[in-house]
Amino acid sequence: MTQHKIAQILNGRVPKKLSEGDFKLAAVLVPIQERPDGDHLLLTLRAAGLNSHGGQVAFPGGRVDPEDEGPMGTALRESWEEIGLEPERVQILGQLDQTTAAGHYLITPVVGLIPFPYDFRLNQAETAEVFTVPIAALLDPGRARLEERAFPSQRNEPIYHFQYERWNIWGATARIIKQFLDLTYDPLSRSSR
Numbered sequence: 001m002t003q004h005k006i007a008q009i010l011n012g013r014v015p016k017k018l019s020e021g022d023f024k025l026a027a028v029l030v031p032i033q034e035r036p037d038g039d040h041l042l043l044t045l046r047a048a049g050l051n052s053h054g055g056q057v058a059f060p061g062g063r064v065d066p067e068d069e070g071p072m073g074t075a076l077r078e079s080w081e082e083i084g085l086e087p088e089r090v091q092i093l094g095q096l097d098q099t100t101a102a103g104h105y106l107i108t109p110v111v112g113l114i115p116f117p118y119d120f121r122l123n124q125a126e127t128a129e130v131f132t133v134p135i136a137a138l139l140d141p142g143r144a145r146l147e148e149r150a151f152p153s154q155r156n157e158p159i160y161h162f163q164y165e166r167w168n169i170w171g172a173t174a175r176i177i178k179q180f181l182d183l184t185y186d187p188l189s190r191s192s193r
Contacts, residue, residue: 003034003093003113006184010094010111013183018098023106027071028061029079030096030109030180033116033132039185040132041177042114043169044083047128057169059109059176060085060127071095071108083130084121090114096179100157101172109176133164135185138177 031042046056060079068074072095076087096109120130137143147159147170160174169177 003032003091006032006111007093009184010096015095015108016097018100018106020106022104023100024104025064025074025108026062026101026105027064027068027074027078027108027110028059028176029075029085029090030059030111030176031079031085031090031114032093032111032135033114033118035116035132037134039135040116041135041138041180042130042132043167043173044127045129045131047124047126056171056173057167058173061107063105072110075108075110075112082123082127084123085114085118089118096176096183099172099175099179105172107172107176109180111180131167133162133167133169135181137164138162138181139185144174144178 033040033042042060043057044060046058060082061075062078062082064071064074065077068077072092076090079085079090080087090112091114093111093113096111098106098108101107122128122130143162143164145161145163147161157175159170160178162169162174162177
């Protein structure tokens with residue numbers, strides 16, 4: 001990955017903002033690791049006992065607190081609380097478009113480069129596991145599918161699934177991944193052909 005190209009792509013556009021309405025504001029960190037075997041996205045498995053999205057694959061993040069300095073502040077604070085990622089070790093590359101989750105959260109995804117290797121410290125009350133998925137695997141068209149809806153959605157948002165090893169990555173997390181790949185890695189892979 002060329003982190004400068006990704007930062008240039010993300011900062012060269014205005015992220016789409018949705019109407020806040022009755023939504024609870026949230027932010028997530030979309031953490032990229034440059035590794036010897038290629039770039040990886042870091043994801044978490046949320047603790048099963050959580051009231052919201054328990055047992056699901058997600059990016060580190062959560063609800064905006066009044067003292068947070070915008071979505072970036074929330075994403076960095078939540079990453080520290082959930083997986084022990086020190087905020088000063090994250091190089092922010094930009095933001096993606098807002099999306100919704102579970103019908104009542106409005107999420108701002110913040111993209112950041114994180115170190116590899118890194119000794120994560122999981123808050124077991126919030127995070128059961130942390131794992132990475134190679135970007136190359138996510139770009140493989142055989143790993144992604146669009147779920148057909150049995151009934152129309154009020155928000156009309158697609159439901160994507162990425163299958164990697166034992167992980168089914170879906171919902172808002174998969175929509176964020178799809179947008180991230182479409183904006184950043186897809187143009188980069190086309191330009192290297």
